Amino acid sequence: MELTDLRNRIDQLDDELLNILNERMELVKQVGELKRSSQAIIYRPEREKQILDRLEKRNTGLLTRQAIDAIFFEIFAVSRNLELPERISYLGPEGSFTHQAAESRFGGMSEYLVLPTIHSVFESVETGRAKFGVVPIENNQEGIVVETVDYLRDKNLSIVAEVLLQVHFTFASQSDSLRDIRRIYSKDIAFRQCGKFIGEYLEGLGIELIAVESTSKAAKLASEEPDAAAICSSISARLYGVPILFDNIEDSDQNKTRFLILAKDFSNVKSTDDKTTIIANLPNTNRPGVLYEFLKDFNDRGINLTKIESRPMRGESTFRYWFLVEFLGHYEDPAAQEIMHKYGTHLKWLGSYVRVS
Numbered sequence: 371m372e373l374t375d376l377r378n379r380i381d382q383l384d385d386e387l388l389n390i391l392n393e394r395m396e397l398v399k400q401v402g403e404l405k406r407s408s409q410a411i412i413y414r415p416e417r418e419k420q421i422l423d424r425l426e427k428r429n430t431g432l433l434t435r436q437a438i439d440a441i442f443f444e445i446f447a448v449s450r451n452l453e454l455p456e457r458i459s460y461l462g463p464e465g466s467f468t469h470q471a472a473e474s475r476f477g478g479m480s481e482y483l484v485l486p487t488i489h490s491v492f493e494s495v496e497t498g499r500a501k502f503g504v505v506p507i508e509n510n511q512e513g514i515v516v517e518t519v520d521y522l523r524d525k526n527l528s529i530v531a532e533v534l535l536q537v538h539f540t541f542a543s544q545s546d547s548l549r550d551i552r553r554i555y556s557k558d559i560a561f562r563q564c565g566k567f568i569g570e571y572l573e574g575l576g577i578e579l580i581a582v583e584s585t586s587k588a589a590k591l592a593s594e595e596p597d598a599a600a601i602c603s604s605i606s607a608r609l610y611g612v613p614i615l616f617d618n619i620e621d622s623d624q625n626k627t628r629f630l631i632l633a634k635d636f637s638n639v640k641s642t643d644d645k646t647t648i649i650a651n652l653p654n655t656n657r658p659g660v661l662y663e664f665l666k667d668f669n670d671r672g673i674n675l676t677k678i679e680s681r682p683m684r685g686e687s688t689f690r691y692w693f694l695v696e697f698l699g700h701y702e703d704p705a706a707q708e709i710m711h712k713y714g715t716h717l718k719w720l721g722s723y724v725r726v727s
């Protein structure tokens with residue numbers, strides 16, 4: 371077929387797509403009305419997953435699962451906006467990896483509130499200024515983001531969903547020569563993840579490494595200072611117009627960050643593949659065997675623990691700890707219920723949500 375014929379055919383298909391999408395939106399609007407009359411929750415990640423899984427099974431064409439996810443997450447986001455526009459806050463500035471994670475679930479059309487700290491994201495959701503908040507919780511090379519873990523315990527928010535993002539860093543500077551660079555801005559965690567690159571290319575040049583709150587703040591600073599560079603995401607380098615000198619400078623190409631979507635008083639319906647996060651404030655953690663017995667309770671019930679993180683009880687003179695615990699399954703599963711009942715107020719349930727692997 372000739373180019374014009376191909377394009378004419380594409381135009382025809384786009385017309386059909388537009389009609390179908392509008393037809394879909396009519397149905398979504400009705401779902402929205404039903405939900406509003408029963409005060410039901412608009413965002414249903416488990417339903418969205420069900421749709422994506424079903425489409426993947428039916429798919430016989432060129433689209434990969436990743437492509438289906440990208441297209442349909444955007445459709446879901448537009449749908450939810452039609453049901454009820456909801457504001458989403460995230461750890462900024464614009465162009466941060468958290469921004470990217472937020473957009474992957476809430477699309478380009480949602481109203482975003484860009485906030486400077488993890489604390490302010492929690493607060494915006496607590497006070498209702500945003501319906502959802504997006505924060506990083508861990509990186510698979512670096513471990514947890516302690517601020518997020520600590521606020522999960524101290525504040526009263528629920529986990530709605532998790533998002534996994536492959537992290538790539540770029541080295542961006544207005545300077546053409548590494549010798550003219552006096553300082554590099556980035557987040558402390560990013561400096562550590564790009565240790566090999568820094569060792570190979572920048573050792574001995576007397577360059578100062580300056581940690582700032584986020585990699586996009588680093589890009590902004592590098593856009594203002596010609597003798598500075600940033601280790602940042604490629605979106606933020608582009609957003610602030612800083613030329614990228616090296617791409618993908620991270621030590622490991624397995625580098626992934628996990629983000630949480632938070633909301634107030636939220637609970638998901640069970641899906642086929644859930645994960646649950648709880649906080650454990652076990653009594654008498656100094657008595658031998660307390661933690662062992664707690665973990666054994668999971669093992670005895672065949673529950674797969676995926677994470678345990680210990681954090682110090684602040685404000686005490688001794689060394690005592692509380693734990694962030696994650697396991698596969700939903701909080702409503704009988705085995706999980708048994709454990710929740712056994713430990714009562716010593717456990718705080720943060721959420722059960724669709725697992726992303």
Ligand SMILES: C=C(O[C@@H]1C=C(C(=O)O)C=C[C@H]1O)C(=O)O
Binds near residue numbers: 398421445449
């Ligand atoms: C339309 C609904 O609301 C939202 C939008 C969805 C969609 O566009 O298919 C799916 C789940 C919800 O997040 C629904 O619950 O079915």
